[in-house]
Structures are given as C-alpha cells and as structure tokens.
Amino acid sequence: MNTDLQDYSHKRLNILTGEWVLVSPHRAKRPWQGQNESISTNVRPAYDETCYLCAGNTRVNGEKNPKYQDVFVFTNDFAALQTDSKSFKIEDDLLVAHSEQGICKVICFSPDHSKSLAEMAVNDIQKVVLAWQEEYTTLGENPNINYVQIFENKGAVMGCSNPHPHGQIWSQSTLPNEVYKKDVHQYEYFSKNKSSLLGNYLKQELDKQERIIFENDAFVVLVPFWAVWPFEAMIVPKKHQKNINEMSDIETLLFAEAISVLTKAYDKLFNCSFPYSSGIHQAPTNEKDNDHWHWHMSFYPPLLRSATVKKFMVGYEMFGSPQRDITAEIATQRLKELL
Amino acid sequence: MNTDLQDYSHKRLNILTGEWVLVSPHRAKRPWQGQNESISTNVRPAYDETCYLCAGNTRVNGEKNPKYQDVFVFTNDFAALQTDSKSFKIEDDLLVAHSEQGICKVICFSPDHSKSLAEMAVNDIQKVVLAWQEEYTTLGENPNINYVQIFENKGAVMGCSNPHPHGQIWSQSTLPNEVYKKDVHQYEYFSKNKSSLLGNYLKQELDKQERIIFENDAFVVLVPFWAVWPFEAMIVPKKHQKNINEMSDIETLLFAEAISVLTKAYDKLFNCSFPYSSGIHQAPTNEKDNDHWHWHMSFYPPLLRSATVKKFMVGYEMFGSPQRDITAEIATQRLKELL
Ligand SMILES: O=P(O)(O)O[C@H]1O[C@H](CO)[C@@H](O)[C@H](O)[C@H]1O
Ligand SMILES: O=P(O)(O)O[C@H]1O[C@H](CO)[C@@H](O)[C@H](O)[C@H]1O
Numbered sequence: 001m002n003t004d005l006q007d008y009s010h011k012r013l014n015i016l017t018g019e020w021v022l023v024s025p026h027r028a029k030r031p032w033q034g035q036n037e038s039i040s041t042n043v044r045p046a047y048d049e050t051c052y053l054c055a056g057n058t059r060v061n062g063e064k065n066p067k068y069q070d071v072f073v074f075t076n077d078f079a080a081l082q083t084d085s086k087s088f089k090i091e092d093d094l095l096v097a098h099s100e101q102g103i104c105k106v107i108c109f110s111p112d113h114s115k116s117l118a119e120m121a122v123n124d125i126q127k128v129v130l131a132w133q134e135e136y137t138t139l140g141e142n143p144n145i146n147y148v149q150i151f152e153n154k155g156a157v158m159g160c161s162n163p164h165p166h167g168q169i170w171s172q173s174t175l176p177n178e179v180y181k182k183d184v185h186q187y188e189y190f191s192k193n194k195s196s197l198l199g200n201y202l203k204q205e206l207d208k209q210e211r212i213i214f215e216n217d218a219f220v221v222l223v224p225f226w227a228v229w230p231f232e233a234m235i236v237p238k239k240h241q242k243n244i245n246e247m248s249d250i251e252t253l254l255f256a257e258a259i260s261v262l263t264k265a266y267d268k269l270f271n272c273s274f275p276y277s278s279g280i281h282q283a284p285t286n287e288k289d290n291d292h293w294h295w296h297m298s299f300y301p302p303l304l305r306s307a308t309v310k311k312f313m314v315g316y317e318m319f320g321s322p323q324r325d326i327t328a329e330i331a332t333q334r335l336k337e338l339l
Numbered sequence: 340m341n342t343d344l345q346d347y348s349h350k351r352l353n354i355l356t357g358e359w360v361l362v363s364p365h366r367a368k369r370p371w372q373g374q375n376e377s378i379s380t381n382v383r384p385a386y387d388e389t390c391y392l393c394a395g396n397t398r399v400n401g402e403k404n405p406k407y408q409d410v411f412v413f414t415n416d417f418a419a420l421q422t423d424s425k426s427f428k429i430e431d432d433l434l435v436a437h438s439e440q441g442i443c444k445v446i447c448f449s450p451d452h453s454k455s456l457a458e459m460a461v462n463d464i465q466k467v468v469l470a471w472q473e474e475y476t477t478l479g480e481n482p483n484i485n486y487v488q489i490f491e492n493k494g495a496v497m498g499c500s501n502p503h504p505h506g507q508i509w510s511q512s513t514l515p516n517e518v519y520k521k522d523v524h525q526y527e528y529f530s531k532n533k534s535s536l537l538g539n540y541l542k543q544e545l546d547k548q549e550r551i552i553f554e555n556d557a558f559v560v561l562v563p564f565w566a567v568w569p570f571e572a573m574i575v576p577k578k579h580q581k582n583i584n585e586m587s588d589i590e591t592l593l594f595a596e597a598i599s600v601l602t603k604a605y606d607k608l609f610n611c612s613f614p615y616s617s618g619i620h621q622a623p624t625n626e627k628d629n630d631h632w633h634w635h636m637s638f639y640p641p642l643l644r645s646a647t648v649k650k651f652m653v654g655y656e657m658f659g660s661p662q663r664d665i666t667a668e669i670a671t672q673r674l675k676e677l678l
Contacts, residue, residue, distance in 0.1 A: 005436060008424040011513070013435035019516045022439060024419040034500030080363040080655070080662055085347040094540045095564050096352035097344060100361060151654035159651025161373030168654060174350070176659030177358045201433045225434050279658030300657055312498025315490035315507060316419070318639055319618030320515030323419055 001210055006327055014226035015189075015197060017181040021228050021322045028325040036308040037157050039272050044114040044163060053164035055111040070124065071131040072108040073169075079104035081172050083144060101144050102172030107131060109165040116154065116165050116273055118263035125256035132169075132280070133245050133252070139171040140285030147175050147284050155275025157302055157310060167278075175284060182281055183293070190292030196240040198294035211332045214261045214339060218247075218254040221262050223332045228322040230304045230311050231269065231331050233262055235297040242283040242293040259297075261339065266301060268338040276301035340549055345666055353565035354528075354536060356520040360567050360661045367664040375647040376496050378611050383453040383502060392503035394450040409463065410470040411447040412508075418443035420511050422483060440483045441511030446470060448504040455493065455504050455612055457602035464595035471508075471619070472584050472591070478510040479624030486514050486623050494614025496641055496649060506617075514623060521620055522632070529631030535579040537633035550671045553600045553678060557586075557593040560601050562671045567661040569643045569650050570608065570670050572601055574636040581622040581632040598636075600678065605640060607677040615640035 004010070011020040052059045055067045061077045081102025090097040109128050110120055117125055132150050139148050152167035153160040175183060189197040205211055205222055213233060214221040224234050235258045241247065247255060266274035282295035302310040304326070317323055343349070350359040391398045394406045400416045420441025429436040448467050449459055456464055471489050478487050491506035492499040514522060528536040544550055544561055552572060553560040563573050574597045580586065586594060605613035621634035641649040643665070656662055 002429060004425060004427045004438070005429070008427070008438055009420050009440070010427070010436050010438045015433050015435070022419065022515075023436075026421075026424075027417055027419055034498055035495035078366055080361065080366055080664075081348050082365075085365075086343060088343045088347070088349070090341060090344070092543075094354050094536070094543055096354070097349050097362075097564075099343070099347055099349045101348070149655060149659050151658050153651070153654040156374035159373055159653045170655050170659065176361075176655075178658055178660070197433070204431075204433055225436075277654040277657050279654060281658065298658070312492070314498040315492040315616040315618060316488060316509050316515075318616050319490050319517055319620065319637070320488050320509065321517070325419075 001329055006329065011321070012226045012328075014224075015201060016185055017178065018185050019181075019321070021226050021324060022316075022320070023327060024323065024325055025327050034309075034312070037310055039307045040156070040163075046112045046114050048113045048164070051113055051162060051164050053106070053108050053162055053166055054113050068108065068111055070110065070127045072111070073105055073131055073135060076104035076106050076168065081170060083142075098174075100172055100174065102170060103139060103142065103145065104171070105135065105139075105169040107135070107167050107169060109167065113164050116263070116267075117152075117259060118267045118274070120165070120260075122253065122256045122260050125259050126253050128167075129244070129247075129252045129256050129259075133247070135169050135171075136243060136245055136282070136285070139169070142171075143286075144173050145171045146173055146286040147171065147179060148282075149176065149179070149279065151277060151279035153277050155273065157275045158277050160275075171285075179281060179284075183284070186292040186294065196292070196294040198236055198296060199240045202236055202238065210329050213265070213332055213335050214258065216254050216257055218251045219258040221258050223328045223335070224298075225328060227328045227331065228313075228324060229300045229302065230324060230326050231266065231299075231301050231335060232328075233299045233335070235259065235262065237295065240294055242290050243285075243295050244280060244282055246295075262299065262335075265335045265338040266299075269335065270303055270307040272307035274301055274303065340668055345668065350660070351565045351667075353563075354540060355524055356517065357524050358520075358660070360565050360663060361655075361659070362666060363662065363664055364666050373648075373651070376649055378646045379495065379502075385451045385453050387452045387503070390452055390501060390503050392445070392447050392501055392505055393452050407447065407450055409449065409466045411450070412444055412470055412474060415443035415445050415507065420509060422481075437513075439511055439513060441509060442478060442481065442484065443510070444474065444478075444508040446474070446506050446508060448506065452503050455602070455606075456491075456598060457606045457612070459504070459599070461592065461595045461599050464598050465592050467506075468583070468586075468591045468595050468598075472586070474508050474510075475582060475584055475621075475624070478508070481510075482625075483512050484510045485512055485625040486510065486518060487621075488515065488518070488618065490616060490618035492616050494612065496614045497616050499614075510624075518620060518623075522623070525631040525633065535631070535633040537575055537635060538579045541575055541577065549668050552604070552671055552674050553597065555593050555596055557590045558597040560597050562667045562674070563637075564667060566667045566670065567652075567663060568639045568641065569663060569665050570605065570638075570640050570674060571667075572638045572674070574598065574601065576634065579633055581629050582624075582634050583619060583621055585634075601638065601674075604674050604677040605638075608674065609642055609646040611646035613640055614642065 283293035622632035
C-alpha cells in the first residue's frame with residue numbers, strides 16, 4: 001500500500017465525475033465535541049397499523065395498499081415530479097428555468113415492517129432487484145422519461161420519515177447533475193479507449209486488492225479510491241453492462257447477494273441499523289448511444305465514528321470540496337473484517 | 340411574478356456553477372413525519388471556563404488563548420491541511436491523487452461566548468470583516484497558497500462542535516471543486532461579454548425586485564434565482580470587485596450591515612439561533628488574470644419548516660440534483676417581512 005496516502009493530506013480524483021475529494025488522514029485522531037445522533041433501539045413489529053406503507057393500510061390520499069406478499073410499487077403521493085405538469089421554458093438573459101416532467105414512485109421492499117435489506121433473505125432482495133428492472137423498463141418506455149433514478153434513504157438521519165423498508169424511484173425527462181457528469185466522463189473515456197472506464201478501473205482494483213470488500217462471479221463490492229463518505233462503497237458488475245436490465249436471472253441473484261453482504265457488514269460496523277443513501281447510476285433510457293455507460297450502485301453512509309457520530313458535510317465541503325479523514329483503504333479493512 | 344415558477348415542477352440554472360436545482364413548488368404541502376432536530380435553548384454565559392475558544396483559556400494542545408478583546412485568529416489545532424506535509428503525485432492510470440498543502444485557521448468573532456453574528460453590533464462585525472481581509476492578504480502571500488476559503492459552520496446541526504462564535508479559514512494550493520466551477524463560468528462569460536456575470540445578474544434582479552431582501556449603498560442581499568437551500572441567500576457587492584480586499588473602509592461597514600440584517604432576519608424566521616454554513620467565494624490569490632471574478636458571500640441554512648425540521652439533502656439530491664419545495668420568491672417574501 002502506498003504509505004503517502006495514509007500519512008499526508010492529498011486530493012483524489014473521482015474519474016466518474018471529474019471532481020476531487022480532500023483526504024486528511026492525520027486528522028482522524030481529533031476529539032469530537034459536537035452533535036450526537038440519537039439511535040432508535042425500538043424493536044419494530046412486523047406490522048404497524050399506523051404505517052402507511054404496511055400491507056392493507058390506507059395512505060394519506062385515501063388509497064388502500066394491497067395485501068402485498070413481497071415487493072409493492074406505487075406512485076408517490078407527494079411526487080416531486082409529475083407527468084401532467086405544464087411545459088414552459090424561461091430564458092430571460094441570466095434567469096434560466098425549464099419545466100421538468102417525471103414520475104416518482106415508492107417501492108416497498110417487504111411487507112415486514114421490522115426488516116431492512118440487511119435483514120432480508122437474498123432471495124427476497126432479488127425480488128426487489130427484479131422490481132427495479134421492471135420499473136426501469138416501463139418508466140423508460142414513457143417518451144417523457146429519459147432517466148430513472150433508483151435510490152433509498154435509510155434511517156432518520158438520512159431524512160427517511162418511515163422505517164418501513166422502502167426505496168424510491170424518481171424518473172424524469174432530463175439528466176440530473178450527477179448523472180450528466182458521469183455521462184460526460186464515461187463518454188470521453190470510451191470514445192478514446194473503446195473500453196469501459198469503470199471496467200478498466202475494476203481491473204486495476206482487482207489487481208491491487210487494497211479496496212475490495214467482497215466479490216462473487218458477477219459483482220465486486222469495493223470502496224472507490226475517491227470515496228467521499230467515511231464508509232462509502234460501490235457495487236460494480238464485472239461485465240460491461242449499460243443498465244440493470246442487462247443482468248441475467250442468475251446475475252440478479254448475485255447482485256442481491258452483494259447488497260446483502262455489504263448491508264450486513266454495515267450493520268455490524270457500529271452495531272446498529274446502519275443509515276445510508278444508496279442509488280443506482282445507469283444509462284439514460286431514451287438515448288441511443290449509451291455504450292459508454294457501466295452501471296453501478298453506490299452507498300453513501302453518514303456515520304463516522306460510532307452509531308451516533310456522523311460526518312458533517314458542511315462549510316468547507318459545501319463551499320470547497322468534500323473532505324474526509326479516514327482513508328478508503330482503512331475503511332475497506334474495517335468492513336472486510338466484518339464479513 | 341411568473342406564476343409558472345410558483346405552480347409547476349421545473350429546474351433552474353445556477354449561472355455560477357453551471358448546475359441545476361429541481362424545484363417542486365406543489366410539494367411544499369406534504370406532511371412531515373421524519374426526524375426533528377433538537378434546539379438548544381440554554382442561555383449561554385458570556386464566559387465559559389470549559390470553552391477552548393474563550394479568552395484566556397487553554398486549548399487541547401496546551402496553548403493559552405490571549406485575553407483578546409474583539410477578534411482572535413489562530414492556526415487550527417486539528418488542521419485538515421498543513422504546510423509542511425510531503426509533496427507527492429500518484430498518477431497510476433485511473434488512480435489519481437495529488438498531495439495538497441495548506442493552512443487552516445480558526446477565527447473567533449468575539450470574546451463573548453454567548454453571542455452570534457446576529458447578536459453582535461455592526462461595528463463588531465466590521466472587525467471580523469477586517470480580519471478576513473487581513474487573512475486573505477497574509478495567507479495569499481504564501482507561495483504555496485492559491486485559494487483562501489473563509490466559512491462559518493453555525494449550530495450543532497451544521498457540525499459545529501463549539502457554540503462560541505467563530506468561523507474558519509482553510510487555504511490551500513489548488514482550487515476546490517466549487518470554486519473551480521465558478522471560476523470557469525465567470526471566466527467564460529467575462530471573456531465573451533467583457534463585463535461581470537454577477538454584476539449583470541444583479542442588474543436583472545434589481546430591476547425585477549422579486550428576490551431582493553435588502554440593499555444598501557454598496558451591497559445587495561438576495562435569494563439567488565437558483566437557490567438550493569430553503570432560505571439560502573447571497574450578499575453581493577454592487578461594484579465589480581474580485582476579492583474582499585477591494586472593499587474600502589466604509590464598504591466593510593456596509594458589508595457588516597448586510598450580514599447583520601440577514602442574520603437577524605434568519606433568527607426571527609423560526610425564533611431560534613438560526614443554523615447555517617456561510618462562505619465567501621472570491622478570486623484565487625496567485626492567479627494573475629482574475630478580472631472575471633466578482634466575490635460574494637453565501638448562506639446555506641438547513642431549516643425548512645421550523646426550528647426543528649430541516650431539509651434533508653439525501654438520496655435524490657446526492658445521486659441526482661439538489662431539490663427544493665418552497666420557491667426562491669416565497670422565501671424572499673418571508674425573509675423580507677422580518678426586516
Ligand atoms: O472543523 P470542525 O468545526 O471541527 O468540523 C466541522 O467543519 C469541517 C469543515 O467544514 C467539517 O469537515 C467537519 O465535518 C465539521 O464537523
Ligand atoms: O421523499 P421523502 O422520503 O419524503 O423525502 C426524503 O427524500 C427526498 C429525496 O431524496 C428528499 O428530497 C427529502 O428532503 C427527504 O426528506
């Protein structure tokens with residue numbers, strides 16, 4: 001391992017976005033006197049009559065959830081994007097605004113209110129993956145939809161307002177900022193090298209074995225070299241696939257296994273139901289020329305030192321660049337020991 | 340006022356960074372069932388013997404603070420960047436890391452432990468501004484320093500670990516991500532139009548009067564058209580100035596007035612000591628050709644609905660684009676009523 005990276009301040013390049021993260025390894029020792037998060041240690045029941053996501057319960061808009069058995073998808077009752085909203089364009093010199101249409105969905109991972117992905121069987125996680133595939137297809141068929149953002153906010157500290165295991169899918173007509181950046185950088189690399197940026201990165205990582213947490217036949221779970229969040233991780237398919245629909249049946253099971261292994265290690269790390277936001281970045285649905293895309297799923301967990309002390313991305317991070325103390329290599333070691 | 344912007348989902352362009360914010364005005368009505376922040380209602384003493392920032396007290400490294408009367412600046416005891424750290428460069432195909440040197444300082448705004456900028460006299464805020472100018476000059480004279488990031492994290496929810504009124508200054512050899520983006524976009528505009536991007540934007544805003552909170556002879560306080568945080572605001576000098584050192588003495592007082600007016604309005608909004616991260620973006624210190632820069636100070640406050648309910652920038656925001664519900668125009672009205 002290169003020891004300079006463990007001893008001295010440096011910045012690392014995110015090859016997908018073109019942006020940098022500042023790493024200050026020597027700073028991991030500073031004491032913490034700031035805000036502590038509260039952890040909920042309540043054991044949740046398998047069914048909660050006040051939960052609007054539990055099977056058979058009624059939601060705010062009066063609709064009743066079906067008595068679903070595994071995965072249940074519905075359109076968000078408070079959707080940030082709507083299909084029928086007005087189209088307009090304002091380009092008044094330096095004031096630029098474009099209307100945006102979309103469809104926002106909620107996906108319940110399980111009827112069991114008490115579970116999280118980490119606690120679900122790999123088979124049941126696979127059902128979630130199959131539902132993601134179906135949503136990517138059907139949403140993508142809508143001519144107004146060009147991008148499908150699958151994500152999960154887990155834990156109150158990540159703004160999740162209901163502990164029932166669920167994620168969201170926001171799909172829309174244009175590419176969001178982060179996707180646009182990754183589109184550009186993958187495209188540039190692919191045009192020049194005729195091979196996948198992330199595929200070649202993966203080869204380097206498999207060769208070095210310094211940031212690999214886990215691998216199976218189809219997937220690698222690793223802490224990216226440019227990770228921002230203390231225990232950020234990424235699941236990358238070994239094959240060069242543009243989107244999640246290119247996975248075969250057996251690959252969806254192996255992807256579910258990778259999710260299971262990572263989320264279980266997370267829960268063990270600080271002995272709590274580990275909060276995070278996760279998301280899948282993949283090719284736009286409407287573009288024809290997407291061969292440069294190599295889909296992947298990322299996990300951004302906020303916790304830094306314990307179940308109650310998180311990393312704050314504030315002042316310097318908001319105005320300058322993201323900053324971290326513990327290095328990607330140390331984070332990998334700690335997660336790997338928990339497998 | 341354009342009513343489409345108040346009624347339908349749209350994205351707005353940040354002309355300084357080239358990135359978009361998703362605005363969903365119809366969504367402001369959704370109920371909140373998620374995490375609440377705790378507010379500290381403790382009245383703080385003017386002096387706290389356990390505070391490592393109070394005058395005369397001893398810090399973690401054994402150094403004793405002087406009996407300072409107004410502003411006190413010292414080098415951060417847990418600096419993320421150091422001047423004497425090793426220089427190296429790793430460019431191992433897709434693994435790219437460069438060492439980064441810098442100087443991190445802490446600036447105590449007042450010896451009075453109980454105060455915040457909102458509660459300080461304009462004269463005393465001016466002393467903080469003068470100290471910022473001095474730091475910009477002296478740090479900038481260091482050949483290893485090319486950028487000086489002045490910022491404040493206020494409130495426990497913004498990762499601030501000590502309520503004593505203070506900010507930070509992280510200075511370094513290269514431009515952080517956010518500064519780089521603003522450098523590029525201002526440069527492009529200035530090369531083409533031979534006038535300041537932000538100066539021309541200001542003219543449009545002063546003409547429309549829809550997002551102006553306050554102005555005096557030298558400064559405008561406004562909610563930028565592309566604001567991300569619910570009550571985000573920006574202080575912009577009317578003159579095209581590259582950096583804070585171009586302010587005259589009277590202008591430093593008028594800048595202090597603008598800070599005072601804005602932070603007082605913030606405190607009134609939800610009747611609490613309003614948390615935020617603020618920061619000044621200005622020209623790099625070493626570059627010769629910086630005429631395109633127009634410095635400004637931004638405030639990113641997290642609160643959304645009350646002293647305890649904040650906006651979470653999570654899943655969609657991390658993987659897609661920032662998203663807001665309440666529009667910049669409504670936020671302006673609410674802040675303006677409190678002046
Ligand atoms: O330097 P402090 O106040 O200890 O730390 C705070 O501000 C820093 C700069 O924005 C952040 O990196 C830290 O996460 C935050 O807790
Ligand atoms: O949609 P929810 O779960 O109510 O809301 C949560 O996720 C959204 C998408 O990341 C965010 O915009 C909200 O700030 C957050 O509280």
